[in-house]
Structures are given as structure tokens and as C-alpha cells.
Amino acid sequence: MNPALNLIDTTLEYRDGDGTLKALDRVNLSVKSGEILSLTGPSGSGKSSLLAVAATLIRPTSGLVLLDGIDATALSAQETAALRREHIGIIFQQPNLLPSLTALEQLQIAAHLRGESPKKSGTRAQDLMELVGLAGAAGRRPHELSGGQRQRVNIARALMGQPKLLLVDEPTAALDHERSAAVVELLVRVTREFNVATLMVTHDTEYVPLTDAEASMRDGQLTAPQAMAA
Numbered sequence: 001m002n003p004a005l006n007l008i009d010t011t012l013e014y015r016d017g018d019g020t021l022k023a024l025d026r027v028n029l030s031v032k033s034g035e036i037l038s039l040t041g042p043s044g045s046g047k048s049s050l051l052a053v054a055a056t057l058i059r060p061t062s063g064l065v066l067l068d069g070i071d072a073t074a075l076s077a078q079e080t081a082a083l084r085r086e087h088i089g090i091i092f093q094q095p096n097l098l099p100s101l102t103a104l105e106q107l108q109i110a111a112h113l114r115g116e117s118p119k120k121s122g123t124r125a126q127d128l129m130e131l132v133g134l135a136g137a138a139g140r141r142p143h144e145l146s147g148g149q150r151q152r153v154n155i156a157r158a159l160m161g162q163p164k165l166l167l168v169d170e171p172t173a174a175l176d177h178e179r180s181a182a183v184v185e186l187l188v189r190v191t192r193e194f195n196v197a198t199l200m201v202t203h204d205t206e207y208v209p210l211t212d213a214e215a216s217m218r219d220g221q222l223t224a225p226q227a228m229a230a
């Protein structure tokens, strides 16, 4: 079976004055369904660039970006957007929830934008709220939720699209210790339950042992993932 995400010799160059800067330097990485991988590394090492390329938001200068075996770099912009919609859930550091909508509605609008009928998406939205431990808070608006709860809504919303790949950018950056651990534990759980492949950028090395493996970036180069000791 093809890995959900497979980067092959992926290089991303930015213009830097008269020269170029390699934000990604022949990166090779695969993430399989049901696996959660931590991506660590110092500031400026290329983590966000890797997520953006994996999300098909930026096209690499060279190399391949395979999603379930489909090479996104060979597709048109329209085809790429469709592939992204089908395959990828993105969880940013800041949940970016709509202030006037309840937690449940944040999920329903995500489904609506994908063209799903409210009837079909309603049950799934409710199930997801329960899964992330927010069944009792489904009617609350973002300002009535804690930071940890907002991040849970963010995770549930990303799952509404039934993605095969979850790309997560610093999910614990704005949270205290207890809530951070709970959010990473939730990501591990949804990775298993939904058999999704998860790639999580984090600077909190404390939570890395909760995940399956760690790959580290430095100057655009990626180390081979090291499995966590059981």
C-alpha cells in the first residue's frame, strides 16, 4: 500500500538576494496510515516549508510529493486543490475559528464548503465533537471555550473532511503543559482510530515521546525518522 505522504528528493529553493536559499534540501520522508510522526528542528530549519510542500500549498523546486501514490507536482493547480481537499486535513497553531459560530457549526460549515448535505454532515459533526471530548460544549462559541477546547474543535474540524493525511503545525504553542499533553494524546488517538497519517511540527520535544517517531530538520535537511522506544 502506498504511504499517505511520500516526499522523494524534495527540494525547495527561495530567492535570497542574488543567490538561492535551500529551505528543503533533497528531503525524503514517508508517513503511513495510522502513524504519527514528530517533526522537530531549530527555527528556520525548514519545518514550515516542509509542511507547506506536503500540504501542496507550495510546489517544490524539484523532487516529488506523493499523496497516496499520486504525484501532486505533476498536477494542474485545480487538480492539486481537489487532491488537497480529498486527502489533507491541516491543523494550524491558531485554530482560526469563526467568532459567531458555535463549536458544532464550525464543523458543519467545513462540510458545507465541501458540498456535503447538512443531514449527512450533522451526525458526523456530533460524533466528532464527542470524540474530542466536547459533546457538552457543542453550542459554545469560540470565546466561551478554553484554548485547549478551541484546539480540539480545530482537530475535529480537520477530521470532518475524512482526510488520509493530517498536517499539524505547532498544536501546543499556545497551551499550558496539561492541555498540551492532552492535545497531543488526542492527535495520537485520532491517528489510530481514523487510520490517518499524521505529521506534527513541534518545538515541544517533551511531547515527542507520545508519538511514533521523530524526524529532525537542520538547514533544510531531514534526518531519518527515529522510532520512539516502546
Ligand SMILES: Nc1ncnc2c1ncn2[C@@H]1O[C@H](COP(=O)(O)OP(=O)(O)OP(=O)(O)O)[C@@H](O)[C@H]1O
Pocket: 014, 015, 021, 022, 023, 041, 042, 043, 044, 045, 046, 047, 048, 049, 050
Ligand atoms: N517566503 C519565503 N521567502 C524567502 N525565504 C523564506 C520564505 N519562507 C521561508 N524562508 C526561509 O526558508 C528557511 C526555512 O524557513 P521555515 O519557515 O520553513 O523554517 P522553520 O523551521 O519552520 O522555522 P520556524 O520554527 O521559525 O517557523 C529559513 O531560512 C527562512 O528564512
